[in-house]
Amino acid sequence: MNYLNNIRNKLFLKESFWAAIMILPALVGTFFFIIIPVIGSFTISLTRWNLISSPKFVGLDNYIKLLSDQLFYDVLITTFIYAISVVIFSIAIPLILAVALNEKIKCLTAFRTAYFLPVITPMIVAAIVWSWIFDPNNGILNFMLTQIGINSPPLWLFDDKWSLIAIIIVSVWKNIGYNMVIFLAGLQGIPESLYEAAKIDGANTIKKLWHITIPMLTPTIFFVCIMSTISAFQVFDLIYLMTEGGPENSTMVIVYWLFKNAFEFFKLGYASSIAYVLFVIILILTLIQWKLRKKWVMFE
């Protein structure tokens, strides 16, 4: 008995040792490039620092200033409008497409590839091409709108009422393919037998969709929902490339605002405090989603 225990202990020791070795590279990376900066930026958020002169400790001043800054609330509202619209559309549209492309239709691969193309297009290319599409004078979008009889089409990126909508369109367009592929994978995991049973019971297509497909897909939808929300709150590249927050701050989202404070005005302390507020917001939203999950996600 004792002998056996000894062997098991040794084996355990050996396995855990190798496990530690295996995760060490990832752990070192996480420690140096995530844990340390996270703690570091919290410290910076308590100071006033422009990177060049020595940092000055100011306590919670940055947070107080942030919460009394009107621009912060405007930025927050813009970010929420953006995030909510992007999440809704980049779940609904890919879901419909995935269900459609899960059927045996002609040129299936061609369709799937077409919808996936935006995902592999680099953001910089997409942003430049889209800003030309949106151009009010030479852009193809307004050209087509005038062709179908709309006399004064929107000025898109040059109008503070339309600029955010334009950005949302591009974002959704970019997300569709990726989410669609995840939904397709989810759809393929639904056993055929369920549909057969439903067919025997006389269910039509709509009923099958509503009572089998969607409930079986809720874990996937939940995953896509959380990931899209997080990435929507972190949107930066599109804004940086297409509008720089304008016109009249109509597309100023929180991460771009943070970037401007940090790397244009070199207000590192203020920028770090924005980062922490953003962290808290995303944390709360994710917690809410986890809590609500029990209400609508099935088969867990």
Added chain:
Amino acid sequence: MVCGMKLKTITRYIIALTLSLCLITAGCKKNNNTITIKYSTWGSETEINILKPIIKEFEKNNPNIKVDIIHIPQNYFQKLHMLVAANLAPDVMFINNLNMPVYASGNILSDLNYSLSNSSKISHKDFFPQSLKTMSYNKNLMAIPRDISNIVIYYNKDLFNKYNVEYPQENWNFEEFLEKAQQLTIDINNDKKIDIFGISFETNAIFFLPFVWSQGGNLFDKKNQHFALTEKNSCTALQFYTDLRNKYKVAPTAAEAGNSTMAQMFMQQKLAMFISGRWSVPRFRTDLDFEWDIASFPSGKAGSIVGIDGSGWSMYSKTKHPKESWMLIEYLASNKSIAEFSKTGLIVPSRKDVAFSENFINKDLPPEHAEIFLTIIDNGKPTPKTERWNEVIDLINIAMEPVWNGKQKSCPALQSIKSSVNELLE
């Protein structure tokens, strides 16, 4: 036990490997007495192609010095700031007057007054006094200037001829300026869409401040402590500027320009007059297929006053090789080097000897009246300096955006940010 052994051997191997790597790199570094100077600069490819032979020449004359060019074409000051913060600042840095105060007040730059006074190769007298003033901060000379940037009005002679408008004269005023812009704003095909605009419109400070200064207004008060754009002269001047676009409709709106830049519109003959600086000349010389020239900025109540900005070479205050760095700056600021930069038409040279030579005033190459760039220097105004320049400008931009778009009047818009700007200037 077995594991312990293995860990030991692994550690040993790692240590041995690191040590040998250290030895190899150390061995490579110390083989002769060459000193390497790091020099950071921005600039387009053509600019770098002018710079490289100059540096090569310098290295040939000083075999013990090697210059390592750090070329940062985009977001230069962002990246330079990071280098400085990481204590990796280049020995010689190319900087401009607007971003200089941050570094000057952080004690990053050496005062070059003493070196310049004691140099056998260059002296204060070589440069335009205004240019040295632009590069100074609290009486310290923070950079040896390479160029002066000021603005003039480029005009398309062919369009002026075609629509029988007289060319801009010397000392023209704002009424004449507006009148010409109106005469040259033309809807060719009567589709209610303007095809040629009289004048360009850009919202950067360098383009709107001349309107303010020429009408007797100011950005800050004399001591740079208070915001002065709210004063009547200043904000009515800005109102005139935005009226060009929104009331008289002689300048394109942001949507009318779309994705085209003003330079592109001028090149496509969609603009009759274009406010810009010397940097447009090289491209216009090669790419324009119409006749063009320059005129001075129109005169207002206070005369014709444009800003004077500039860029130049500064030295890192903690450089390990101050002597060699200064030698490089001396060489770059020599007549020969600045003449190379000026030859293509890219810059208004900071050196008087280059400026008043064939190199700059060349009657064979457009613009015909190149000397205007020089005559306006005396009357020009070095842009006021503040450490918080980027933030001040951002506040002004945000407040002025509705004004530029014709939704609000300039005076109340500026009034709304007065206290925030004053806070920044404290």
